[in-house]
Amino acid sequence: MIQPVAVIGAGPFGLSTAAHLRARGIPVRVFGDPMVSWRDHMPEGMLLKSTPAASSLDCPQPGHTLADYCDAAGVRRLVTDEDIIPVDTFIGYGEWFRQRLVPGLEQVRVVSVDRAAAGGFDLKLDSGELFTARAVVVATGLSGLAHLPPELAVAADGPAPAGPVSHSAQHHDLGRFAGQELIVIGAGQSALETATLAAEAGARVRVVARGRGRVAFGAPPWKQPRLRPESPFGRAWSLWALSHHPHPYRFLPEPARHLLVRRVLGPLGAWWLRERFEGAVQVQEVERLTGAEVRDGGPVLTVRTHAGRTEHLTADHVIAATGYRVDVAALDFLGPGPRTGLVVSRGTPRLGPGFVSSIPGLYFTGLPAASSYGPVMRFVCGTAYASPRLAGHLAAAHG
Incomplete structure (x- = not known):
């Protein structure tokens, strides 16, 4: 029997990654409460800062953008930079995406992940189930990372x-x-x-x-400079490069990488x-x-x-409202083996090609990947870069 891949987390990065893995025919088990950070940890009445173009979960199949959801749900279509997205609409979009592309989501908590003696990883669920996965993708988003000075x-x-x-x-x-x-x-x-x-x-x-x-x-969209390339965050050469070409980012010196994650698109x-x-x-x-x-x-x-x-x-x-700080020590489900074997940089996992960590088969996506792949990993639009590359690397390494 082929061991599945375990995706831990059911927010935008977890759902997008699972959709890409399944499109490649890779058996996947996805664990988590769908869109929980957006549903329970964002203020009621909140509006998203990101534009509609920067708020779609990446998917290998067409027809699953935020605009597609608006059409399917019969709500006002959100497509221009002047359209503001209510958080409830975004949560509804995530749930619609899950139902269509990740229907087998398991709403249970992963209690522990450790390296298996015969290869892969042993996982324990709060249901009591034990199983082995050939690879693990950590996509837990902001959970447990709130920073208090x-x-x-x-x-x-x-x-x-x-x-x-x-x-x-x-x-x-x-x-x-x-x-x-x-x-x-x-x-x-x-x-x-x-x-x-x-x-x-x-x-x-x-x-x-x-x-x-x-x-x-x-500045509002109509006051953005016109003679610069577009990015999901505004018109600027630096934002365009960080959004569309984040692969060289991990080769920058460590201090520069951490500084840019904090400062680019800062307060x-x-x-x-x-x-x-x-x-x-x-x-x-x-x-x-x-x-x-x-x-x-x-x-x-x-x-x-x-x-x-x-x-x-x-x-x-x-x-x-002091943000979030990645620290693998806060990921309490990681057992002693993965925790001590991870190469980290200021508490964040140091990732190689395809978002793989220093432990083969253990991947990180979303915010924990920002120190390796740049500030775009802090945002939903980062799924467009991360998900297909992570799935491609995993398929090649563990096919």
Whole structure:
């Protein structure tokens, strides 16, 4: 019996990878809760920053783009750069894609992955089942990777929605903050949209932007420069190269790779959010956050201003919209064998051709691949590069 390939994760990268593997006739078992990060860890009422052209899951068969879903579901067709995608539409698209191309998805959790004595990998599911896979694709997305700056560690058990400090990934319903004073830390789209939605739900909101972070918004499509090549993220030669030709990226020096992942397409609000944000949310830009504590049940932040002063900021609650940080140590399903055998770079797996790690048969796609293949792996449109190449490499190496 041919051992299957295990795909762990059922978000955009997991579903796209599974579709490519199945198109090649490779037996696949896919595990996870479909689109869970988008459904449960994004705020209600959110709109996607990405354009429709950058929001389709890659698939070897035609007829499975976001526009195709809109036609099939009878919803407004989203095709131009001025069309804004509601998160509910995107979740519906992911579920439609899954039903058509990954119908055998198993909504169980992978408890452990370890190397098998006879080759391949031994997997244990929370159902109790044990089986062996010839290869494993880790496509767990943002799960377990939420980053909280150490200065905000006011609770021993970490950020919590009901505690003084939380992470933006822990909130779906921002209406719970109606009538409260809320501080949102960050200057990227997640921070600015979270702040806007909370303000629209009745909270009094202040955004605190740290360091070089400045609250700014991108140019609308009609103001993009015309004499530069198009990319899913805007018109610029650098964005075009990173989007369409990420293969040389892994040969850059390590510091450059990590810097570009952080800085390219860094903190910037969507053009359509500016009007809703301005006037509804206060902004305070500071040099750095130096600490936090809890007084009388509420959080108190200590910041250093750009003028060199120390100030204390109070609120009923603090939301850290401080992004995600890849660390294989957070992937608790990886057993001792894979964990100790992986070559990593600042906590991220170092990947070779076809998204394979230093352990033959163990692949990573999506955000964990960004330090090897560039910032495009942070976005759904990265499936267009990653999925066919990963499937092709796996088929050749384990056919």
